[in-house]
Structure formats: C-alpha cells, structure tokens
Amino acid sequence: MPGPTRRALITAAAAASAIAASPFPSRAQSDPIKLGVLTPLTGAGGQDGPRMLKAMEAVIAEVNKAGGVLGRKLETVIEDDQTNPEAAVRAARKLIEVNKVPVIMGTWASAVTSAVAPVCWESKTFLCTVSGADSITQLPHQGYLIRTQPTSKLQATAHADFIAGMGKKKVAVVGIQAPFALSTKEHLDAVLKTKGAKVVAHVIYEKDKATYRSEIDQAMRSDPDFLYLNGYAPDTVVVLRDLYKANINLPKFCQSYAVPQKTLDTIPAEVSAGTYTGQPSADIEGKAFKLAAARLGIAEPDSYEAQATDWASLVILTLAKAKEATGTALKENVRKISQGAGEKVWSAVEGLQALAAGKEINYEGASGPCDFTEIGDIEGCRFRYMEVVDGKLRFLKVV
Amino acid sequence: MEVWQLILNGLMSGTILAVPAIGLSAIFAVLRFTNFALASHMTIGAFAGFVANVWLAWPVVPSLLAAFLIAGVVGVLSDEFILKPFRAAGFITTAIGSIALTIALENAVRFVFGNELRGYDLPIRRDWVLGGLRVSPQQLENLLIALAAMGLLFAFLFFTRTGRAMRAFADNPMLASIKGINADMVARLVSFVAMGLAGLGGMLIGLDTTIDPLVGFKSILTIFAAAVVGGLGSLPGAVVGALLVGVGEELSLLILQPAYRSAIGFLAILMVLTLRPRGILGARAY
Numbered sequence: 001m002p003g004p005t006r007r008a009l010i011t012a013a014a015a016a017s018a019i020a021a022s023p024f025p026s027r028a029q030s031d032p033i034k035l036g037v038l039t040p041l042t043g044a045g046g047q048d049g050p051r052m053l054k055a056m057e058a059v060i061a062e063v064n065k066a067g068g069v070l071g072r073k074l075e076t077v078i079e080d081d082q083t084n085p086e087a088a089v090r091a092a093r094k095l096i097e098v099n100k101v102p103v104i105m106g107t108w109a110s111a112v113t114s115a116v117a118p119v120c121w122e123s124k125t126f127l128c129t130v131s132g133a134d135s136i137t138q139l140p141h142q143g144y145l146i147r148t149q150p151t152s153k154l155q156a157t158a159h160a161d162f163i164a165g166m167g168k169k170k171v172a173v174v175g176i177q178a179p180f181a182l183s184t185k186e187h188l189d190a191v192l193k194t195k196g197a198k199v200v201a202h203v204i205y206e207k208d209k210a211t212y213r214s215e216i217d218q219a220m221r222s223d224p225d226f227l228y229l230n231g232y233a234p235d236t237v238v239v240l241r242d243l244y245k246a247n248i249n250l251p252k253f254c255q256s257y258a259v260p261q262k263t264l265d266t267i268p269a270e271v272s273a274g275t276y277t278g279q280p281s282a283d284i285e286g287k288a289f290k291l292a293a294a295r296l297g298i299a300e301p302d303s304y305e306a307q308a309t310d311w312a313s314l315v316i317l318t319l320a321k322a323k324e325a326t327g328t329a330l331k332e333n334v335r336k337i338s339q340g341a342g343e344k345v346w347s348a349v350e351g352l353q354a355l356a357a358g359k360e361i362n363y364e365g366a367s368g369p370c371d372f373t374e375i376g377d378i379e380g381c382r383f384r385y386m387e388v389v390d391g392k393l394r395f396l397k398v399v
Numbered sequence: 400m401e402v403w404q405l406i407l408n409g410l411m412s413g414t415i416l417a418v419p420a421i422g423l424s425a426i427f428a429v430l431r432f433t434n435f436a437l438a439s440h441m442t443i444g445a446f447a448g449f450v451a452n453v454w455l456a457w458p459v460v461p462s463l464l465a466a467f468l469i470a471g472v473v474g475v476l477s478d479e480f481i482l483k484p485f486r487a488a489g490f491i492t493t494a495i496g497s498i499a500l501t502i503a504l505e506n507a508v509r510f511v512f513g514n515e516l517r518g519y520d521l522p523i524r525r526d527w528v529l530g531g532l533r534v535s536p537q538q539l540e541n542l543l544i545a546l547a548a549m550g551l552l553f554a555f556l557f558f559t560r561t562g563r564a565m566r567a568f569a570d571n572p573m574l575a576s577i578k579g580i581n582a583d584m585v586a587r588l589v590s591f592v593a594m595g596l597a598g599l600g601g602m603l604i605g606l607d608t609t610i611d612p613l614v615g616f617k618s619i620l621t622i623f624a625a626a627v628v629g630g631l632g633s634l635p636g637a638v639v640g641a642l643l644v645g646v647g648e649e650l651s652l653l654i655l656q657p658a659y660r661s662a663i664g665f666l667a668i669l670m671v672l673t674l675r676p677r678g679i680l681g682a683r684a685y
Contacts, residue, residue: 041514042509042514042612042613043613046514046515046611047514047515047516050514177658203657204656204657204658205657205658205660206657206658206659206660206661208617208618209660210412210415210604210607210608210618211408211411211412211538211607211608212657213408213533213535214404214405214408214649214652214657215652215657217401217404218652218657233516234516234608234609234611237516237518237608237609238608238609241523241607241608244523244525245523245524245525245526245535245537246525246526246533247525247526262515262516263515263516263609266515266516266517266518266609267518267523267609268522268523270523271523
C-alpha cells in the first residue's frame with residue numbers, strides 16, 4: 001500500500017522540519033494539538049496499519065473541518081512501529097520526548113504493545129491499541145491504556161464455542177511465538193473441555209521460517225480432527241501451503257487477520273479450502289459503523305478500521321471534555337464520554353456539538369459500545385465468522 | 400524415520416540458503432567486508448522474478464534468470480556508487496554502510512510494490528512419499544536449481560580465465576594486481592555474481608512461500624550464520640555451513656520446542672568459532 005506509506009513519510013518529514021525550524025516551540029493556544037500514531041506500516045502488521053492510519057486521519061480531518069477541538073486544530077505525528085518491539089520503543093520515545101504527544105494510537109502486535117506500554121505510562125502518555133494478549137491490560141498501566149480489541153480470553157472462548165459447535169473433539173493448536181500464544185491455548189482448552197472436546201497438541205513456532213513442515217508433523221502425531229492456526233499472515237500462508245503439500249485436509253480455523261482476502265489471492269484456492277476465520281465484529285448494524293464507512297468511502301470497514309475510528313473519536317471527545325491536552329487528562333476523563341447515562345453520540349463531530357451545548361455524552365463506536373472496564377478492556381463484543389470457499393471469504397454468521 | 404525426515408527437510412532448506420550464503424562469502428573473499436545489503440538484493444531478485452513470472456507471465460526458470468540478472472545489476476551499481484567509497488574507511492564502516500543501504504533498497508521496493516504478501520504464479524503440488532519420507536516436488540526442483548547454480552559458479556571459478564583471476568585476487572590482491580588483474584573489474588564481477596545469487600536465493604525462498612519486501616531481511620541472519628560457520632570467505636564453506644545450519648535447526652526439534660529453532664544457528668556459530676575461529680573450512684576462497 002504505497003499511498004498511506006508515502007503520506008506517512010511526507011507527514012513525518014513535515015513534522016520533522018517543523019521541529020527543526022522552531023527549536024523552542026511556543027505553546028500558544030493556536031498551535032495544533034499533536035496526536036501520536038504508532039502503527040505497523042511495515043512487517044507482519046503492514047496490511048492493517050496503513051488502513052488504521054487512514055481511518056484515524058479521516059476522523060481527524062472531519063473534526064478539523066468542523067473547527068477542531070478547544071479552538072485548536074488537530075495534527076497527527078506518524079511513526080512506523082515495523083511490527084517490531086525494539087523499533088516501536090524507539091519511535092514511541094521520539095513521539096513522547098520530541099513531539100510531546102499526549103496520546104499514542106495504533107499499536108497492533110501484542111509484543112509491540114507490551115514493549116511500548118511501560119514507556120507510555122512512565123511518561124504519562126495515553127495508549128490506544130488493538131493487541132489481544134490478556135497480559136497487556138494486566139500491566140500496571142495506571143489507566144494510561146485502553147484497548148478496543150477483545151482479550152484473548154474473550155476471543156478464545158468464542159472460538160472454542162464455534163469449533164465445538166462443528167462437532168470437533170481433538171483440536172491441535174499450531175501458532176506463532178507471541179504473548180497471546182499460551183493464554184489462547186489455555187482458554188481454548190478450558191472451554192473445549194466443558195463441551196467434551198480438548199486441545200490435543202500445542203506447537204509454538206518461530207516467525208519468518210520458509211517452512212513449517214516439521215512443526216506440522218509434530219502436531220499431527222496426536223491425530224487431531226481440527227487445526228487451530230494461531231499465527232499472522234506471512235507464516236499462516238506457509239503453514240497452509242505445507243498442510244496442503246503434506247496432504248492434510250483437516251478443517252482449520254484462523255484469526256481473520258491471518259488470512260485477509262488479499263493474502264488469499266496470493267495462494268491457490270485448493271490450499272485455503274476448509275479454512276474458517278473469525279474476528280471481533282464491528283457493530284455492522286450500528287450508526288457509527290455506517291458513518292465510518294461513508295467517511296472512508298468503503299462498503300464495509302473491517303474491525304481494525306472501526307477500532308481506529310473509535311480511538312480517534314474517543315481521544316478527541318475526551319480532550320474536549322477535559323479541556324486539556326495531556327495524557328493524564330485523557331486517562332481521567334475517557335470513561336466520562338465513553339459510557340454512562342449521557343446522550344448517545346456516534347461520531348466525534350456530533351459529540352463535540354453535544355459537549356459544546358453542555359450535555360453529557362456516551363460515545364457509541366463503530367467497533368462496538370466502547371464501554372471500558374477499570375483495566376481498560378472493552379466489556380463485550382460480537383464475533384463474525386467466515387469460511388473460505390474457492391479462495392474467497394464467504395460470510396457465515398455473526399454471534 | 401522421524402530423524403531422516405528431519406534431516407531431509409534440513410538439507411532441502413539448507414541448500415536454498417546456501418545460494419545467497421555463497422554470495423555473502425564471495426564478497427567477503429574478494430572485497431573483505433560482510434555485505435549485509437545482500438538482504439535487499441534477495442528482495443529485489445524476488446520481486447524481479449515476480450514481475451517476470453506474474454506480470455509478464457514468464458515460466459519459472461526464465462523468471463529465476465531475471466531475478467539473477469536484475470539483482471546482479473543492482474548489486475554492481477550499488478557497490479560502485481555507494482559501498483566502494485566506504486571501503487577506504489575500513490571494514491566496519493563498509494559493513495554498517497551496507498546495512499544502511501539494505502534498508503534504503505528494501506524501502507525502495509516497498510515504495511513501488513507496497514507491503515502486501517505476493518505469490519508466484521505456480522501450481523502447488525502434493526508431496527511425494529518415497530520410502531516413507533515426504534518430499535515436496537517444488538522443494539526438490541528448488542534444490543536442483545540451487546545445485547545447478549552452484550555447479551555453474553564453481554565451473555566458472557575453476558575453468559575460466561576470469562574465474563581464475565577472481566580466485567587469484569581473493570588469494571592475494573597485491574600479487575594479482577602486479578600480474579595485471581584489474582581490481583575494479585574483479586570487484587564489479589564479484590558484486591554481480593554474488594548479488595545475482597542473492598536475487599536467485601530470494602526468489603527460490605519465495606517460490607515455496609510468499610514474498611514481501613522483508614523476504615531478504617528475514618533470512619539474512621541465518622545466511623550470515625551459515626557463511627560464518629563454514630568459514631567466511633570460503634565458497635564450499637558457505638555450502639557446508641548452510642547445510643549444517645539447516646539440518647541443525649531441524650534436528651533441534653527432537654529435543655527443543657520449535658520456538659527455539661533459530662537459536663541453533665547461533666549456537667552453532669558460537670561453538671564453531673570457539674573451536675575453529677576461522678570456520679569449518681577456514682577462510683579460503685575456493
């Protein structure tokens with residue numbers, strides 16, 4: 001996706017030259033409020049990052065057009081986390097120390113978020129993420145973190161229901177080394193056991209290998225009747241190809257981010273046959289979702305675009321509510337606009353108008369209700385299942 | 400039986416890795432620095448092959464040739480205009496310069512092709528089962544192509560005048576210059592062949608998986624490990640090293656979780672360098 005990447009480069013260059021031009025930036029009220037975006041433009045998340053960036057920028061552009069927040073325009077400072085914790089920490093420090101952003105939005109991989117989160121809470125910067133590992137919200141983040149993605153536990157529970165619903169009894173989990181690997185397996189196993197099924201093998205592999213045939217052999221030794229492939233797109237493609245070559249035709253389940261349509265287009269249809277995918281569903285019936293679709297000019301934003309829409313909207317509304325552009329103001333006020341008995345609003349602009357009129361608001365997002373628990377998790381969400389038929393994703397159901 | 404399957408898998412993946420590893424060792428033998436820009440040349444080769452195979456609908460073998468040629472030409476140009484001026488400043492500066500170069504080239508590829516995964520236009524085939532061992536026909540073909548490329552390279556080095564000049568230069572640059580061998584020409588030639596091999600290796604890896612701009616960067620550390628284990632600067636050493644690392648990584652699965660596979664390559668480096676600081680075959684160019 002050269003478009004967003006190019007724009008990111010230009011914006012970053014513009015931001016850099018602005019800093020170079022004014023070594024002592026004045027803090028006048030007319031200065032734009034800088035919002036940090038740290039998302040994978042490259043690496044395993046490179047398929048989702050640019051789209052999330054676009055969704056955030058669309059919300060921000062809409063708000064700027066309507067006059068901005070607190071009398072100031074909004075501006076994004078964009079960094080690429082490279083789906084790499086080390087690069088991400090460097091970029092996060094730059095956003096915090098050089099650009100002085102109150103918020104960082106967009107980390108995707110759990111390993112990246114786990115690395116960036118301490119940098120954020122130590123410097124009182126607010127972090128919005130889609131990473132699913134349970135451990136993330138259990139970090140001592142003091143409220144400086146929210147995630148719009150359901151936890152691995154919520155996800156694994158839903159997936160186990162789906163698999164057990166297909167009548168499968170022996171599930172082999174083959175997945176990438178990642179913070180969510182172990183907890184996913186444990187939650188899957190726990191739920192499957194209540195339904196007379198179980199996880200019979202668990203193989204964790206390393207990323208970036210050209211083949212996983214030995215790993216597959218290891219998993220097959222326990223004679224499973226279903227495969228749960230818990231990886232990212234580059235490695236899942238290799239696993240699917242190796243399964244086909246080895247003449248293993250079991251049904252398999254993947255997270256939808258591991259086999260987006262674009263990835264399916266790169267592999268022969270017979271390789272992806274019998275693959276089911278699941279993803280936290282955006283609230284496709286909701287008003288915020290339809291607004292996001294119109295804003296982005298696409299028929300159906302996916303869960304990541306919906307979540308990115310929600311971060312930008314939540315952050316903007318919280319800034320307006322708190323009347324202050326700091327990370328601490330964000331953490332202390334986000335729940336005042338995201339949940340509660342206030343007037344329901346479905347977009348940032350709408351919410352800003354209601355706040356200006358002195359009303360209390362409750363933002364209902366494109367990804368779901370956006371009500372957060374004390375530790376920053378969403379309280380619930382829907383799941384959407386698809387099946388791959390002839391190399392195309394076909395809608396199955398929303399639960 | 401499991402052990403034999405693992406060894407077979409290891410030999411297959413090792414042979415593919417040997418192709419770019421030879422390139423890395425060849426550059427070290429002649430130009431005396433580790434050229435990490437090999438990673439981006441693998442990517443460039445993989446994408447050149449993609450353009451030939453998917454956009455122009457060429458068959459696989461001519462596409463592999465395109466991967467070799469384009470990566471080779473880019474290799475000559477990048478060495479001539481970017482790395483050559485670094486060489487006066489010493490080994491470390493040039494090696495670090497090559498890391499900067501590889502990131503720049505990788506991003507150039509990303510700028511043109513974007514980030515998404517791409518696949519070659521190649522039907523996928525089921526494994527053959529021979530005597531209880533599973534062999535993928537694609538991997539077997541890749542193996543034969545890799546062996547053919549290595550065979551051609553060794554024939555070139557031993558039986559042609561230019562090849563002998565290259566070996567002479569790698570052995571003793573001073574003496575070779577006195578004998579009238581043009582150092583610049585040898586440098587260009589080695590860059591062409593080595594980066595061409597990198598490009599070929601990049602596409603070979605991609606044939607069995609998918610490609611994206613990171614295709615070279617993902618394997619460069621393993622390739623480096625292979626070259627060092629075999630003896631940096633020795634071409635047969637690069638082959639031996641790649642096979643050892645490939646088989647070692649697979650056999651480690653007998654006792655270790657797959658998640659620790661890469662550790663084996665680097666443990667191998669530590670062990671070999673402790674026992675034989677110049678690698679298994681030592682730092683001879685042939």
